[in-house]
Amino acid sequence: MTAMELAVELRSVRKTYGSGEGTVTALAGLSAAFPAGSFTAVMGPSGSGKSTLLQCAAGLDRPDSGQVLLGGTDLGTLDEHRLTLLRRDRIGFVFQSFNLVSALTAAQNVRLPLLLAGRRPSEEEVGRALSAVGLAERATHRPGELSGGQRQRVAIARALITRPDVLFADEPTGALDTRSGKDVLELLRDVVDRHGSTVVMVTHDPVAASYADAVVFLTDGQVMDRLTGPTADQVAARMTKLERG
Structure with a gap:
């Protein structure tokens, strides 16, 4: 698979925080590839590097070493201004906390x-x-007048209106009830299947991960396993195995 067929690629990425005896290694030479037009879930025990992978892949944080490529563009070669423009034009973000402006409709x-x-x-x-996202009739409602699931769908619409190359989702169903979470996951699945978008989602939920084409499992800042065509039971079994070491 060529670089242009990959939406995102991380090559031997290392990221640490702190210094001296307090140094924490979040990513330890991690390599991972996310094909264009695919839905990938990223899972792992607490502290495995999931959120750091997402932040580096999205250009929100710079790795200490290694390469991050978005559609073949090496993010490490971009200055802060060009990196900001790339994030604005080519990347979408959806977070657990919605991050909507409460005063706006x-x-x-x-x-x-x-x-x-x-x-x-x-x-x-x-x-x-x-x-x-099924909310045409809610256009004039403010976030406080919407349910959690509706707010997350607004956040997805906001992320997709720029037609990004990649949509990064960090625990997008973490604050939702089961029904609302299912609606959001079906929407993300639809974004990939109908529109050819690329979705990379960090989650702790095996059911959420089962909506993806593949699951990448992290442990101690490295990719330890990968599962294609996952079921919730398969994902739960792999996670249990990783957590037991």
């Missing part, structure tokens, strides 16, 4: 990334984004 929250990029999206464009 759903439509205004969805419109925000394009406004910050100097674009003025049409009402139709924003409407399509909200329709795609």
Whole structure:
């Protein structure tokens, strides 16, 4: 598989925090590849490096060594300005905490990334984004007037309106009930299947991971296992094995 067929690739990435005896190794020479048009879940015990992998892959944090490539672009060669533009134009983010602006309506929250990029999206464009996540009728509602699942769907619409190359999701169902979580996971699955997007999702939930095409398992900052076509039971069994060491 060529670099251009990979949405994201990490090559021997190392990332540490702290110094001296307090140094913590989050990623220990980790290599991983995420194919374009795929849905990959990233799992592992607490402290295994899941969130650090996501932050480095998304250009939110720079590794100490190694390479991170987004569609063949080496993020390490970009200065902060160009890295900011790349994140804005080619990467979408969805977090557990939604990160919506409480004073803005759903439509205004969805419109925000394009406004910050100097674009003025049409009402139709924003409407399509909200329709795609099943919330066309909630366009004028503020986050406080929406359920947790609806707020997460607004966050997904906001992430997708820029048509990013990759959507990174960090525990996107962590704050949701089972029904709302299922709706969000089905939406992410649909984003891949119908629109050819690439989704990389960190999760602790085997059921959430079962919606992905593949699961990458981390331990101590390295990829220890990979499962293709996962079921929730298979994922749970692998996690139990990793946690027992």
